[in-house]
Amino acid sequence: MSRWTIFILILLLGLGLGLVYGWVVNPVSYQDTTLESLRVDYKTDYTLMVAEVYHQEGDLDWALNRLTLLEDKSPLVSVENALKFASQAEYTLPDMFLLRDLHNAIKELE
Amino acid sequence: MEQNRGNWYLLTGLILGLALGMIYTWVISPVREVDTHxxxxxxxxxxxxxxxxxxxxxxxxxxxxxxxxxxxxxxxxxxxxxxxxxxxxxxxxxxxxxxxxxxxxxxxxxxxSGPAATPIPPTVSAISEDETSNGSNSGSNSENDGQDSATSTREPTSEALSSPTPSPTSSPPFILQDSSPICDPTLGETLIQIIATDGSGEGVPGITLEISLGTNPSEVFYTGLKPELGLGYADYLAEPGLTYQLEVPDSGLVITDIEVPTCQTESGDSYWGSWEIYITHPN
Known part of the structure; x- marks a missing residue:
């Protein structure tokens, strides 16, 4: 093998090691994340909070504004995801009703 | 010549590869953070x-x-x-x-959470030869040697709150208990301090306060935002030489002629004092 071939092989080996190090061993650590990156249970609780406030105040514009921060495809999708998780995690019925009410209100709007 | 170059090129290739790999993973395509807390x-x-x-x-x-x-x-x-x-x-x-x-x-x-530090009403004795003239004098500087002398024996006391009765969302009707200048060189600021307590002397948080100056619009603040100084405590940084008016809107209580007093240290030096207001509801 020529020196260039060996050089390229070693370069690729280094690249592979670099990728493993950067993605697995020591990946970039985020301290300043956004609401979008929250785990699904936290997103669901966030959505539930919006539903609690909406239930009390009836301000759908405000609710939509808060849900937009989750950066899902649409606020409706956010509430659907929350309902799905809440159902799996066996949230209490009153909480489910709050989410359902918010879901219905947004759906009517669309 | 060929032998002198040795195998350094291998190390060079490895380091270059590692560098490229880390640039790619840390800069170009870092791990996308999902499922965060x-x-x-x-x-x-x-x-x-x-x-x-x-x-x-x-x-x-x-x-x-x-x-x-x-x-x-x-x-x-x-x-x-x-x-x-x-x-x-x-x-x-x-x-x-x-x-x-x-x-x-x-x-x-x-x-x-239970016990909190609550400033307890006044052992303040603010003695002023001419309290009402503070405003006219307060525009002057420290060379105004001691037309006013006020002393304070204010003793903030820590006291355990036995029963958390006050509701932060409701504002009972407050009455003025005391409104007077104080001289406390340790404060370091010219403050209008408000302490809202209920009938049992416990601090009441969440009381809306509006402070205004002449025709300037009111500024709003609340008791309880400095919990380390007591649940019913609030303060406002006042400017010497100006006359303020404080209102407790939910109670219809208006306190006027609030001014920063001039005070004197024991050695005769002048400094700006503060104003302390105690409001309470007798129930």
Missing amino acids: PNLLRDDYKDIYRSLISRAYQANNNLPRAEARLELIGDNDPALALAAQAQRFLAENGDNEMAKVLANLSAALQIS
């Missing part, structure tokens, strides 16, 4: 999260749930963090309504 949120998103928790608490009045949610954010002292955010909101964008919602939850947390 609220305590990793950026500060402005934490503010949004706290605001939402506070509004949800206002809606459902479920304090344990609010506490559990606040725990997720990871603040060392959630009540202090809420109070600080409320103060920031007031200072930055004047969002009074949101500040009050935050302050209410902060106060509720403080009450539920």
